[in-house]
Amino acid sequence: MPEVPAPNEAVDDPVETAQQVLPVLVDMPFHGALDSTLSYLGPALPPGSLVRAPLGHREVLGLVWDAPSDDLVAPGQTLRALLGTLDPLPPLPLAWRRLVRFAASYYQRSLGEMALSVLPPELRKLDPASLTRRLRRKGGLGSAPAPTDAPQTAARPEPTEDQAQALAQLAALQAREPGGTALLLGVTGSGKTEVYLRRAEEALAQGRQVLVLVPEINLTPQLEARLRDRFPGRLLVTQHSGLTPAQRLRHWLAAHLGQADLVLGTRMAVFSPLPRLGLIVVDEEHDASYKQQEGARYSARDLAVYRGRLEGVPVLLGSATPSLESWRHAQQGRYALVPMRQRVGQGALPQVRLVDMTQQPQAPRGQEPPPLAAPVLAALRERLERGEQSLLFLNRRGFAPVLHCPACQWKSDCPHCSAWRVFHKLDRTLRCHHCGFSDRVPRACPSCGNPDIQPVGRGTERLEEQIGQWLPGVRVARIDADSTRLKGTLEQQLSAVHAGEVDILVGTQMVTKGHDFRRITLVVAVNPDGALFTTDFRGPERLFATLMQAGGRAGRDAEAAARSELWIQTWNPAHALFQSLRRHDYESFAAAQLAEREMAGLPPYSHLALLRVEARTPEAAQDFLALARRDAMAWVEAQAAEVTVYPPVPPYLARVAGLERRQMLLESGSRPALQALLRDWLPGLRGLRAQTPGVARWALDVDPLGI
Structure with missing residues (x-):
């Protein structure tokens, strides 16, 4: 892309002529009245430079963008001058800007909103002088890391046969296709993390940086500990919403300046500027948490794959239950499929037992039924007698x-x-x-x-209380969003479980992913049937993944694996999902689900976009979507495009926080056709809002996970 031309040195008035017209991104929503790329006067700056710019009566953070300066000024237009530049920082690199441009275009957001929203909020408050002070502060990140005598890599275990084969496949893929994507299909407990660490070790040895994505904040502490233990001489930083603004800025600076060797974070970390990027790892790639649900609704997993191809670095997606989209890509050869079918130590996967609740005796009238079926309570008592731990999974807090x-x-x-x-x-x-x-x-x-x-x-609070009543003297702990609200409580509770101070752990989905509980030999899914009959077509896929992940917490110690079990209390034991689960057969489940999706024309065989609107009255929401549908249908007819625009309907929760909600689905077998419609159709929605004054806000979700 063209550089901003250098100022002319042979001039009579150097102050005037040193100023150039620069395209600058500011944070403005897509459906705002102004374009987010504005023209300012300023010194010659390369694209990617961060600046301070006037916007109305405010001073905002801006980003010099890639555009020819001679197209930026209308005749007679008077431009305002930039207020300063954040000189201590190098420009954001071209690859980062291309990633932002693609994300803004695909997810139908403004460039300014996308680019500025993924930067640390603290940057908005800094002027050049304060930024310089931060970089030069004692112990700060303005200089190269201090030399250390610590080894760059700690002692490591010998790889299992499965791990060695996976590493050989990945090495061959990288040699053949440097920017290729691999799907690491590893059963729970197969040692996928060790494969991540070995691949990271190779990238670090080449002087490259490693980006590791995890779906949720609560998974960062234990993986962070493993990375620090494995790479004691390397600078590791984290990126997630649990950091303070100052911490997030400090870690972002370390990544951008090339000082951090490893970046571990949630979905926001996919936008970390990394000048030496050499590997991207997406752990639990199937997890819905990788999809942003507010503002720019991007998928961090999909952007990680795009970034890998853009920068020519390998991308490793890991899961025991991949998303059906990733699984289909692997079946088609777009991703390399790398299977790991054995647990470390050749331990067995937990035996799955179904408890048919229709056959269980009912409690007498007026008496509260026991929290668990009689066979499940007997299995819990058996574990208590042996000094083993159990996990009760109930995805409902309170x-x-x-x-x-x-x-x-x-x-x-x-x-x-x-x-x-x-x-x-x-x-x-x-x-x-x-x-x-x-x-x-x-x-x-x-x-x-x-x-x-x-x-x-019943929620987790009630289950915890009832277990204490039915099994007197048992040590019960509960882990959910309520019990871990205070900082540090999650780590304390997990430490207690690992130390053997807990007999029965009651938890929500928080405890089913990624945790390595060595003493748990029994997992009980208390009430999973609700997801079988949800209106969301992805419900069975999510339930299968959740139960596989939950069961994987049992028997991770090889000696106890043979007696590990997953009990499922269900009113529908004959359901095909449970039958596949009994065999730990993800592939047959995925094949059945894909066949159903293909017949119904659902993703991954079609592409979706969902227009959501919130309004003060149901009529305002319905009117807005009716007008939007009219314009979309007119475009489809004029272009003869194969796009279906469905009538507006209320979602499952039709009212939230006093606002009425409605949604409208757009579907097409052609991704380019759907994108073309969205690109031409969305700008007109600003005017439609003026015609329906009761509308509070509207948003478009491309590739929605829930309908």
Whole structure:
């Protein structure tokens, strides 16, 4: 892309002529009234330079972009001058700018919004002088890392046969296709992390940087510890939303300046500027957390693959249950499939047992049923006698999903959402998990005054309490979003589990991924059936992955693997999903799901976009989408494009935080056709909002994960 021309030195007025017209990105939403690329006067700066720019009455962070300067000024236009440049920082590299440009284009966001939103927020507050002080601060990141006598690589275990074969396949792929993508299909406990570490070791030995992505913050501590132990002489930084603004800036600077050797982070880390990038690892690549759900709704996994091809570096996707999109790419040869079918130590996968709840005796009328079926309680007692640990998986936090009045049928609904408020017994609150509205539990039914209001259903709080009652003396711990709210509590609870101070661990999905619990030999899925019959076509795929991951927490110690079990309490034991799960047969499950998707014309055999709108009234939301559909249908007819625009419908939660929600699905077998429609159609939605004043906001989700 063309450079900004150098200023002319042979001039009479050097101050005036030193100023050039520069294209500068500022953070403005796609559906704002102005373009996010604005023209300013400033010194000759290369693309990628960070600057301070005036915008209205504000001073904002800007980014010099790639564009010819002679196309930026309209006749008679007066330009404002930049207020300063962040000179201490090198420009953001071309590869980073290309990644941002692609993400903005594909996910239909403005360049400025995409580029500026992925930078550390603290950069917006800094001027050149304050940035220089930070870089020069004692112990800061403005100079090269201090030399160390520590070894660059610690002692490492010998690879298993599966690991050695996987490493050989990956090395051959890199030699054949430097920017190739590999799907590491490894059963739980097969040692995928060791493969990541060996590949990282090779990249570091070549003087390159390594980017490792994990789906959730709670998975970073243990992987960070393994990376630090393995590479004690290397600078490792993390990138996730749990960092303070100052920490995030410091770690980002280390990556951008080339000082960090390893970057470990959640989805935001895919945009880390890395001048020496040599390897990208995406752990648990199937996880929905890689998809951003606010603002620019990008998929970090898909952008990681694109970045690898863009920069010519290998990308390693790891999972025991890959997403069906990645699995199909591997079947088609677009990704190299690298299988790892044996656990470390040749340990067996847990035996899957189905408990048919329709055959279990019911509790007498007026008595509370036991938390678990009799065979499951017996299996728990057996583990307690042997001094082993058990995991109870229930993906529902709180004490009970709803409070109910048996006299008048009142339920604890949320006044702001079409959802129930969840009963939390520990702090005696009714809390909406969607809008956050919370109040005290009423002493009596607010509808009829009946004092006998009862909890219905079971959450992790209630399960924890009931297990303590049914198994007196047992040491029970609970890990969910409520019990780990305070900083450091998750690490403390995990340490207690690893140290053997816990007999039974009750947890949500937080504990089913990535954790290496050596003493757990029994996992119980308490109530998984709800996902079988969801309206979302991805429900079975998510449930299968979750149960496989949960079961994988059992028997990770080779000596205990033979007696490890996964028990599933279900009302539908004959369901095909459970039958595939009993055989640990991901491939047959994936084949059946892909066949269903192909017949229904669903992803990965089609491409989707979802237009969501929130409004003060249902009529305003419906009217906005009706006008949007009219314009989209007109485009489809004019272009004779194969795109289906479905009528607007309410989502599962039709009201959240007092706003009515509606959505409209667009579907096409051709990705280019869908992208062309979105590119031409979206700018006109600004005007439609003016015609429906009740609309609060609208957003487009390309490749949505949930419908």
